[in-house]
Amino acid sequence: MANKLHANTRLGEVKLKVSNLERSITFYEDIVGFRLLSRTEGKAQLTADGKTTLLVLEEVPNATITPRRSSSGLYHFAILLPTRKDLGLSLRRLMDKGVQIGQADHLVSEALYISDPDLNGIEIYRDRPREQWEYDAQGFVKMATDPIDWEGLLAEAKGSQWNGLPDGTVIGHVHFHVADLHKSKQFYCDAIGFEVEADLMRQMGALFIGAGRYHHHMGLNIWAGAGAPPVKPNGTGIEYFTIIVPNAVELEATILRLKGLGAELEQHEAVWWTTDPNGIGVQLLTASEFI
Template structure:
């Protein structure tokens, strides 16, 4: 059995490639609720706390979006808000914006689904208390896609002012289109050390994996087809996402497993770059 990644491992900085930076900044600020930390040239850094970068947007020359569910990469990234009231405020704002909003009560969480102007998928959600999460006889978290209590969320929001995403908001999880499930499981679970939270490979062609007993930090599916290629270099979508280990020592343990597996690593100023079996770039760092 492989060594589990440290329980306090979380996700960090995310970077997306977009076709029109001004349009995307306007959307993420006015609809989703980020603040602009800095903007220079073709790059904008967005924040929720006014200090730390949550999301980087880069405008790509002659950018083109790949057809949905056709390539490996981002299915959606998930913004975890700290309270149900915050989710209600986000819902009210999304409705006011006039964009299509999907929804799902997953039992462990309540989620809203939207897409940015380049069709990058976004989930905004809140977790239920862990005491309410349940597992089946195989040890998988029991999740569903039931209707969300929309009226209850809007009642919580009431007429309270919407001031954007609160400082307690984090990147809760990321969901990826991958080219193969077995190779992805071997990389993420056997090498990186994430634990299987829900094996839905037979039912829906997906895995949900996590650190520390969370319902999932990373989802992966083959809904773009087995063998799905990476998108072209000038495509909009995911550039990279970051996995943050709690200490330098824990980072070194994870890097050691990657090196022992013969997988290439590139170091850039204390950040380590690695690609998963689908070619998706991951950056590894420590909270320290």
């Protein structure tokens, strides 16, 4: 049995709990660029390509908006765009709409940061080509928080129209506040099988992990404080995210690792569910089941 995730592992849909579904749909369509795929009572599925669900929104009865850095849970989920031009178009759209934007050049990527009406963090980014990524003497990927090239990004978009998120958009990574970095590392690395790509536990209380030498499919931090409590049951935030492995053999190996750690698991047809040490749901399935 392999002790790490297959190199072709990727992330799928993310589900968020929101306080006002109508308001959230409008925000994610008009500001971020998703399209509504389907809607039922209190719930909506959003897409970039018109076929694949990337974001699920569910309205929580009597919801309370979770303050920033107040609990373990979502720091941000990250939308990966295919090209730098796409990121430039998103930047221009956010500026035109008067959205407050955070930003960073991470060396491996260029990123924009915003929040939705419920303070759920969102990163919109593009990756630099892998051949441009650099590694330190320990084999960890080099990352930074340098200023982005605003003018260069906007120049990429000049003369082109924003039409929402383009085909090829995916969920690139998720980043969580956690109560205990060591327990979260044990769960996500020892059990699920991610590998450490950047260890910043001592320097800044953060860990970046991934599969297939991707700079990170997950970020873990203690910026909400060690021992941060989970989000309240009626609080806004993340309910679950999705890990997609290439085939049934890889899924079985992952499930066996989780069982070996003593994780509680449920199976619903071809999909497995578990919960991380911070109360965040994890959906595990194969690429053939992700539609």
